[in-house]
Amino acid sequence: MPTPPADPSATTFPLPDRSGLEALLTKAFGVPVVLDRLEHLAPWAVLRAYLAGPEAGLPASVIVKWLRSHPSGLRMDAGQVVTERAALRFLSEDLGLGLAPRVLADDMAASLLVLEDLTPRTPLDQVLRRDGAAPPPAGLAAFARALGELGAATAGHAEPYLARQPAVGPDPMYAGADAWRRAMEYGAGFGVALPGPAEAELARLLAELADPGPFLALTNGDSEANNFLAAGGDGRLIDFEFADYRHTLISAVCLYVPGPAWLTVSDPIATGLEAGYRRALARGVPEAEDDHLFGFGLASACLTWAATRLTRFPALDARAPGERSRLQMVFTLDAAARAAEEHRALPHLAGWIRRAAQALRRRWPDTDVERTAYPAYVPRR
Known part of the structure; x- marks a missing residue:
């Protein structure tokens, strides 16, 4: 992202x-x-x-x-x-x-x-900024469904894609191991060291993302609402500059955890976004119907996104109180931990991410607020 x-x-x-x-x-x-x-x-x-x-x-x-x-x-x-x-x-x-x-x-x-030109479709982020997300607009459900459809349609078809775009080395957008190393270093620096049991989970997480098995599919590399052009319950995905075959559940992270533009997102389980995404994905990836496989892959992707955002800690720590990027950091960590907890996956890593959020709330008192005080899709700026 x-x-x-x-x-x-x-x-x-x-x-x-x-x-x-x-x-x-x-x-x-x-x-x-x-x-x-x-x-x-x-x-x-x-x-x-x-x-x-x-x-x-x-x-x-x-x-x-x-x-x-x-x-x-x-x-x-x-x-x-x-x-x-x-x-x-x-x-x-x-x-x-x-x-x-x-x-x-x-x-x-x-x-x-x-x-x-896909006009008159409108970027979904503009719809959310203008109208809010309560009730969820039809475009949001279409976005979740399109992400699932992309994974379903491209799973198992890496060869013809690579014929057009040969692999060029490590994926620059999802350097998970390096992000985790730096996040662990910063967490230890503000008093939250990674516990032993979480280290074993981290090894499993990295293995899952490195070798997605049936979940290997094309993603555009930047699955955010600004890259979906909506027209009611229809829409198209755009911006494939960072496209690659990777774990398809990486593309679903934006439904659970705020991306760079947002402080909050909606609850994908309560709104039915998760169900719509999984139904669409399962048409080409039947393993998406398995709660354990889906939950582990999703938790791995969400927690890695949180670790990636945590690498911004030094820059945010140097900013003045009240800077909303700090609040976004705390909400992002909480949301990723919640996604893993709801899917009963990687409990030790989720606990470490949640403790990191709590430590940052103490370090940055202006961020010690309840996420529920904010509606879904509040812009960061």
Whole structure:
């Protein structure tokens, strides 16, 4: 789950060459294409290009993505564009799925992608910020279902994906062992050492994520509400720059534990999000119906996300009281521990994560508040 640059407003986005775009679209569509206007979708390196009087059969607009130029941005690696192209073509062309936008054209020399425009669908995070999550909007259930459908459809199909996108080494987005090592170091520093029984659980957790077995499937690497475009009870997943075959339950963490944008999320069991996700996933991964297998994998993913967030401790500890990122840290640890406890998995690791949250509440008195005082999907900022 990558986080945005610290200051997106400082990022510069020189737009792609207009005539170059027209030539690329003309080649892709086989007819002359003239662009009417370009609309920059701030704050990212993404724009909507409107076609001037498009011919029948051509789209009215397309989405164009390219690389950032600011050194603090995430989209600096041309490999991310290659990865997204491979993942989207794999889903639409190899598997025939409509879960994500189609690639209409690309120029790898310019690190540029032209994608299907999914308007009028709206980013789910905007819906949640505008309307809240009580009652849960239809888009939230569609999001959970789409995550399950992606796992179900891609499980067992790694070979054709790797033919498009050969493995390039360790997964940079889910370096679990290193995150746990650093989290344990920081926890010991503020008085919460990992107990012996938890060490054995940690070995099992890392083995589960390294070798997911039947739960190996494609995820986009950033399964958050801002990367789901919703239209009522329908929607599409976007942003596959960090796509890879990994433990599919990693993609479900966002339903249980706040991501970078949120202080809180809803209760996926009470709202039925978990049930919808598991039903969809089980169509291709029957093991998702096994409470023990599902619970262990989910707890492993949620607790590892909490450990990954805990590596931010030095930066947050240096901030002033009242900084909401501190509160988010405490709520994140609590939510991950709760997910493991509810699924009766990894009790010693869950207990350590919960004790870390309690220790941070004492260290940061302004965070010593009850999560229930906040509704679901309260933005961090």
